[in-house]
Amino acid sequence: MSVTSPHGFVAAGVACGIKASGALDLALVATAGGRPVPAAAVFTRNRVSAAPVDVSRAHISATDGRAAAVVLNSGNANAATGAGGVEAAERMCAVTADGIGCSSSEVLVCSTGLIGIPLPIDVVEAGIPKAAAALAADGGGDAAEAIRTTDTVRKEVVVPGDGYLIGGMAKGAAMLAPNMATMLAVLTTDAAVDGAALRSALALAVEGTFNAITIDGCTSTNDTVIVLAGGGGAAPDSVAFTRALRDACASLAEQMVRDAEGATKFVRVRVKGAASDAEARRAARKVAESQLVKCSWYGEDPYWGRILSEIGTAGVHVDPDTVVVSYGDTVVAAACVAVDHDRHAVAAHMAGPEIEITADLGLGTGDATILSADLTHGYVDENMGTS
């Protein structure tokens, strides 16, 4: 149940000393023997991208989509750290390459944690050889543990394909509104796919998964999703492989939302009947990112007026006279007016751990679902201070 489930991958997680608590904070995922294999990645679209994003982007471009390892640290984002930050990220790759016997450009790097604080490269450099020495076929769990920040649980997945496996791990609990990427996720597979097929499968897989979740509307500086295809297994049908990869991404994305900072509710916001899928996505995201709507979820208050109001400002085609809003299976408003409904059923639905809201705009066939969470005292507590 991890990045080492597919044949041919090893991983490790160690405590190198970035986190004062002594918790695991350095992870390695590598091919057995340090052999370069087809790799694909998507990165944050934040224009203030972190040093590891810039370095990984350069490396995967220089190798034309091949990599042998990913080195990741938590406890420091190495973002807004200037030229020193880029040097540190390059140094992480070089030391990793020494440890596993590949070239530096065949190593990708990810960091997560606080922004604007220089990475303590000395402790990281000292830790990487220890992680390389600990690399093992059962090390996936430790690696997933070592990339946690405010995550309360580690996030892992295995999806079986026809003659191959896809494994993965991820972290993410806030500053989470991925745009063509997500917080950190590393996936592996032993399917025999080439780089071009891998890139296209990953682009399709992130679309309805990592790009369809939002905790707080804040897109991070460090978002990265990486997939390594080691081969050794079957050569998959491209549609089936894309579906399997999408299932793995969907599981990790859902695990992120379920572990959102301070959250008490897991919420699916679906907008259908929109003029296009893109408009449905935009409207669902506007609802899911509304502070007022999110507070209602926390209070278990089925205040559909706020849902309608947010759709009205989402910049999409909407005719108030054709909108139908449901909580769970219960229609509460139609044509912009309250509908008599079973209030006990709605109250019971809101009281549960999962809420489903559907707004049917009644205009077209556009359909999209965004996964999100409520805005709680706990979220405010977690983000009031960094110390």
Next chain:
Amino acid sequence: MSVTSPHGFVAAGVACGIKASGALDLALVATAGGRPVPAAAVFTRNRVSAAPVDVSRAHISATDGRAAAVVLNSGNANAATGAGGVEAAERMCAVTADGIGCSSSEVLVCSTGLIGIPLPIDVVEAGIPKAAAALAADGGGDAAEAIRTTDTVRKEVVVPGDGYLIGGMAKGAAMLAPNMATMLAVLTTDAAVDGAALRSALALAVEGTFNAITIDGCTSTNDTVIVLAGGGGAAPDSVAFTRALRDACASLAEQMVRDAEGATKFVRVRVKGAASDAEARRAARKVAESQLVKCSWYGEDPYWGRILSEIGTAGVHVDPDTVVVSYGDTVVAAACVAVDHDRHAVAAHMAGPEIEITADLGLGTGDATILSADLTHGYVDENMGTS
């Protein structure tokens, strides 16, 4: 210090019974004698606009910009209330017209409160004659009191011009991110200006005032700003009049932000050095609406990394190497790297009731300031439930 300060206006505020608490909930502002005068208004751009918005928009268009009175209620937004809501809003205008002796289309109407609940038109109809009977030249305070919802204080302003006065009142505490409008505001003046001049002055005045504040990024269904020009005073220079009207709007807008739901900090977010004023506005708004940034303000944490990250996703031109971020007068980051600075000065600034954040993008001359507030336990408490 109210809408009745300019010569020729009367107002009243009464309790008609919409609010179960018995608090004032119905306001009238009218010209003395019910005489129609030049009027201008801007309304929410929310496509799910409330019935009073639709009715007021139709009335001011039908009269070619003349009005004799504004009737306003709190405790119910008359939004998402269907055809019955429109009938109720029209009925409010008709009864008001009867009471003051003008035509129904010369009355504008505003509502504020919960969305999706039918307006109790019976109690409103019974209350309007009482309000009409109470109209007085010193009734501005009661009117301002009667439009409060979660506002903890009433919001009023008087700005003296050269031979005329501008008076105003407003309400607004959340669901507050005006777009070409704001929550409810009514302004009056005894300046001798015609409708065209009034419309152009109002359009200019809202731009850097009501449209430059955000509490939570949620644009309401009911936002309305109305100005009535009764004449009798001097005929003003148009530039001077626009400035005076802007000063009045700025005061009311600032009063709204200072009374934001649950807020403990009043925050000015300035972005300068942007490629254009529009990009500066967009970037400042992205920072001001960020849940993570707003939580930092609450915790008095000068976490500039979040400021940079939000600017990076604002969709504006930005070069991380030229950005300088300051808290108060203290530069904390430049070229995307922390700068040695006086931490005590920053801590003292963050501990105060007002925070000033400046991000100089170093690219051009674009400059804009957005006023906002922090995201607090109190905001979550106020918006968890509607009961």
